[in-house]
């Protein structure tokens with residue numbers, strides 16, 4: 001099974017149609033849409049906005065179904081200097097917690113600098129950084145080396161940053177981009193990546209840009225365009241899943 005996770009229903013309207021007919025199940029109080037594509041079962045769940053909702057939903061999903069892969073999709077805000085615009089596509093190479101750490105007179109110290117792991121698996125400690133699964137990334141790269149590439153305005157691969165407070169000023173966006181090297185920010189990804197790392201489940205994240213991280217101006221946001229871009233990319237990926245291998 002492939003599990004798809006998005007914060008809100010706006011981010012999955014096309015996919016629910018694409019997967020229909022779907023069985024709708026209750027999974028710990030959340031609606032879970034169970035469908036299939038090319039003979040492979042696909043589960044889609046809305047986790048709600050933010051890290052706690054994302055971690056709770058992921059834990060539930062992994063405990064109930066233990067999927068072969070978890071793919072987060074949705075909207076994101078592009079950092080200044082990323083070269084991304086509204087409607088473009090971003091694929092995460094890794095997820096980074098942008099806020100977890102300490103703000104000191106000398107600057108921001110992340111969890112590694114504080115010597116406080118957020119998660120441990122065997123001898124491995126996880127701090128602010130969570131890599132995406134290499135073979136899933138390879139599948140997406142193959143996809144965008146094909147004619148499917150022409151159906152997307154711009155596609156960028158790079159780090160994503162998860163925040164608790166949406167960056168509604170240009171200066172905050174510039175500072176986060178400089179500190180992390182991130183392409184864009186969101187409010188769920190790192191939490192899902194952390195739970196997947198704990199359970200050794202392959203993780204991938206694909207977002208469509210709904211807004212630029214700048215001085216907040218909602219008139220310039222287009223959540224629908226961002227959501228559609230991400231969903232179209234996930235559809236392409238599911239349609240071409242068998243074209244490339246499924247492990248490291």
Ligand SMILES: O=C(O)c1cccc(C(=O)CC[C@H]2O[C@@H](n3cnc4c(=O)[nH]cnc43)[C@H](O)[C@@H]2O)c1
Nearest residue numbers: 007049050075076077166167185186187188210211
């Ligand atoms: O009205 C606002 O200022 C506002 C702030 C953050 C998010 C929203 C949303 O309605 C989107 C929620 C959803 O989308 C992701 N997202 C999209 N753009 C950003 C962003 O610039 N910074 C952080 N998250 C963003 C996020 O993952 C949420 O799930 C409205």
